[in-house]
Amino acid sequence: MHIRDILAAHRPSFSFEFFPPKTPGGAETLFQTIRELETLRPAFVSVTYGAGGTTRELTHDLVVRIKRETSLDPVPHLTCVCHNEADIAAIIERYAKAGVSNILALGGDPPKDLANYHKSKDAFQHAADLVSFIRQFNNRSTHSDKRGFGIGVAGFPEGHPTTPNRLTEMDHLKAKVDAGADYICTQLFFDNHDFEDFRARCQLAGIQVPVIAGIMPIISASGMRRMADLAGGARFPAKLLKLIASCGDDESAVQRAGIEYATEQCAGLLNGKVDGIHFYTLNKSMATQEIYTGLGLRS
Numbered sequence: 001m002h003i004r005d006i007l008a009a010h011r012p013s014f015s016f017e018f019f020p021p022k023t024p025g026g027a028e029t030l031f032q033t034i035r036e037l038e039t040l041r042p043a044f045v046s047v048t049y050g051a052g053g054t055t056r057e058l059t060h061d062l063v064v065r066i067k068r069e070t071s072l073d074p075v076p077h078l079t080c081v082c083h084n085e086a087d088i089a090a091i092i093e094r095y096a097k098a099g100v101s102n103i104l105a106l107g108g109d110p111p112k113d114l115a116n117y118h119k120s121k122d123a124f125q126h127a128a129d130l131v132s133f134i135r136q137f138n139n140r141s142t143h144s145d146k147r148g149f150g151i152g153v154a155g156f157p158e159g160h161p162t163t164p165n166r167l168t169e170m171d172h173l174k175a176k177v178d179a180g181a182d183y184i185c186t187q188l189f190f191d192n193h194d195f196e197d198f199r200a201r202c203q204l205a206g207i208q209v210p211v212i213a214g215i216m217p218i219i220s221a222s223g224m225r226r227m228a229d230l231a232g233g234a235r236f237p238a239k240l241l242k243l244i245a246s247c248g249d250d251e252s253a254v255q256r257a258g259i260e261y262a263t264e265q266c267a268g269l270l271n272g273k274v275d276g277i278h279f280y281t282l283n284k285s286m287a288t289q290e291i292y293t294g295l296g297l298r299s
Contacts, residue, residue, distance in 0.1 A: 001073055001153075002101050002145050002147055003044070003150030003152065003182050004147075006044055006073060006102075006184055007183060009043075009274070010130065010276070011275070012147070012276045012277065013212065013275065013277070014040070014043060014272060014279070015043050015044045015045060015075075015212070015276065015282050016046070016279050017036075017047075017048065017280050018033075018046070018048070019055075019283060020048070020058035020059050020062045020283060021283070022058065029283075030062075031065070032126065033281070033283055033284060033285045034066065034070065035070070035120070036284050036285040037281070037283075037289070038070050038072055038286070040297070042072065042293055044075050044102070044277065045066065045236065046074070046075040046288070047062050047074055047079055049108070050081050051079075051110060051111040052108070053081070053082055053084050053087075058116065059076055059077070060076070060091070062099075063095070063100060064098045074099065075102040075104050075105055076095060076297050077104045077106055078091060078106065079107065080094070080106070080108050080122050080123075080127065081107070081109065081111065081122060082123075083122060084121060084123045085123045085133065088138065092134060092137055092149065092200065095149075096148075096204055099151070102151070103151055103152070103178075105151055106127055126175070126176075127153055127154070127176050128176045128179045131153060131179040131180050132179045132180065134149055135151070135179065136150055137149070143154050150187055151180055151181045152184070152188070153173070153177070153183075154219060155173055156186065157186050157187065157189040157197070157198035158167065158189055158194050158234065160172070166201075171222075171256060173205070173207065174207055179210060182209055184209060184210070184211045184212065185212045185227060185277075186212065186278075187276050188214045188227070188280055189235070190235045190236055192259075192265055193237070195213050199211050210275035210276060211274075215262055215266060215269075215279055216262075217258050217261070217276065218254070218262070219254070219284075220251055220254055220255065220259030221254050223282075224236070224258075242279075243261060255287075256272055258287075259287050259292040260294070261297060262291055263291045266291060267295060270295070
């Protein structure tokens with residue numbers, strides 16, 4: 001189903017993100033998680049794409065399996081890094097043939113293991129260029145939906161890690177939307193004020209597509225430290241730090257506190273009429289299920 005129809009039917013929407021495991025055993029464990037979360041009836045699920053296309057086939061295989069074996073609408077991530085136009089055309093053509101209806105178009109992280117990589121060699125310098133290319137593909141494709149692929153892009157409530165100028169950052173986001181993006185899904189954040197300010201700035205910039213909030217519950221102190229690195233320096237409010245510190249070395253207490261904090265975040269977002277909430281699951285179901293229960297969302 002096209003993302004416009006999905007988001008129109010689910011207000012607010014709830015969705016989940018997974019990453020493709022690298023082993024058959026990991027793939028089966030993940031699929032059990034997907035089956036558990038399928039019962040929550042998310043609006044869609046997304047599947048990440050490794051830096052430089054390192055999980056290209058794994059991402060494709062997982063997306064197609066979700067499409068084939070579940071009732072879920074999968075949204076594969078696709079990045080600009082290390083790809084030429086022929087690469088991207090081949091990837092989206094395969095998805096079209098598999099009946100996949102939506103793509104999340106991203107700039108992407110540079111691969112850490114390619115010492116000679118230089119962005120100037122990529123066919124698409126910015127995510128907006130990738131969005132435009134997919135739109136052009138839509139105009140000439142035989143996709144089952146005459147509108148072609150629905151397209152999502154990323155937003156950064158705490159600021160883009162490589163664009164310190166917040167005015168320029170919003171210009172870039174507006175360019176992605178003007179190129180044809182149907183919705184924005186944000187990077188994780190831990191202070192709802194950051195999201196509310198980001199959404200207000202989107203409105204001031206004339207951005208009128210749905211803005212979905214990205215939430216990742218903290219389930220361990222070590223995970224929080226890794227999260228700070230992966231998110232390009234996530235901002236942890238003093239309230240959250242104090243809550244986690246109060247748990248000491250009790251990891252089960254940290255997990256409960258992190259889920260409680262995320263549930264409170266989600267409740268605040270829902271009260272603020274958020275368009276949707278996207279859970280970064282880290283391929284586990286427990287935290288998301290607990291948040292659903294805390295919000296009274298279980299059917």
